[in-house]
Amino acid sequence: MEDIFTSKERFINALKGDEVDRTPFGYLWFGAGNNVLYNMGKSLGQVYRSASDIAEAQILAREMYHHDNVMSPWGCLLVEAEALGNKLVIKNDGYPNVSHHAIKSSKQFDMIDPEEIKSSNRVETISDSIEILSKEVGDETFICGSMLSPLMLADQLIEGPQMYFDMLQDVDNFKLLLDRVTESCIYFSEVMLEAGADGIFVENGGSTSDLFSHGMAKEFGNKYTKKLYSNIQKNKGYVISHNCALNAFHDLEADLKPDAINFAFGETSTLKRKYGVKCDVLHNHKNLGCQQRYCFSNMKEIMDAGTCLMGNINPGVFFSDTEENISFEVHSCLENAPKTGFILSTGCEIPLNTPLEKMEIFWKSVTKNGA
DSSP states (O other): OOOOSOHHHHHHHHHHTOOOSSOOBOOOTTTTHHHHHHHHTOOHHHHTTOHHHHHHHHHHHHHHHOOSEEESSOSOSOHHHHHTTOEEEOOSSSOOEEEEOSBSSGGGGGGOOTTHHHHOHHHHHHHHHHHHHHHHHTTTSEEEEEEEOHHHHHHHHBOTTHHHHHHHHOHHHHHHHHHHHHHHHHHHHHHHHHHTOSEEEEEOTTOBTTTSOHHHIIIIIIHHHHHHHHHHHHTTOEEEEEEOOTTBOHHHHHHTOOSEEEESSOOHHHHHHHHSOOHHHHTSSSSOOOTTOHHHHHTHHHHHTTOEEEEEEOGGGGGOSOHHHHHHHHHHHHHHSOSSSEEEEESSOOOTTOOHHHHHHHHHHHHHTTO
16 A cells, blocks of 8 residues: 555554554564664664664664654663663663662652753753654654653662552652652653654553552552643643553553553453453463454443554564464454554564564564555
């Protein structure tokens, strides 16, 4: 099919639930990034603090993999945490690790200064990379900023399980910390939007029964994340809420009113009750997907409310040895997904070390199945 829209128009139309010439293909972070770095002749560590290299890598990845958006930051989810006091170990062959956390507990909430976001060299690098992307491909391609939700950022700032203790035993100080962290997140989103991002991709995988009760996720997560999402949208940015958790609270995601929800699994308990299936079994690495794609039926209320769905190709398919498995996964997703208000993507990041030939098979499967 000959393209009628630009990638940017196609992506935005899908976010708004409007007609598209073909299903847009969404790219997360730096999927299959090692192939891109090989073509650049650089390592992950070498490009980490270079705005021009970050932008070049995203532009090159789009040329190689054909997706309809680009994204910065990529390479880690620790930009805000580093700006607020975390120390990192930068690696050449993988994403950074935290070597020192900014605070020991929520009692030290006053050590977190949201204004540090505005003076951070790392944040400036991300801002500069988005400006380059905007100048080079902004008319053609949807530009995503990327960041953590407030609760997930708080978890990065405190060492070990202390945050979970504070949520139960030091609630007042923990909420004071969340206030500061939320302000920091808002500042970071504004920096990215001002630099030229069309929307923000927010990692909100902490909203899950794997970690919290529904009530705790609502009290300590949604209350603060809603402030962030509302501010992004007030500043004319689109919000894509990413939650690839096994038992994600999709109802809470919907309550946040993002423009899109990027998901990996359906509501596992509901799917088992309604259809007698276990979504987490059907969509794990050993079982690459289900032809019926029950999760789309399960999310009908979210779709009917006007929220775009983005997903849910299993990244495990790239470990498959056969072209048929990849084609089956793509076909199953596209066959059951809505025709409007949908962006095809993986439910989480495509592994960095995915071979180039697997990506070529993947794109061949996407075009073969009518996207």
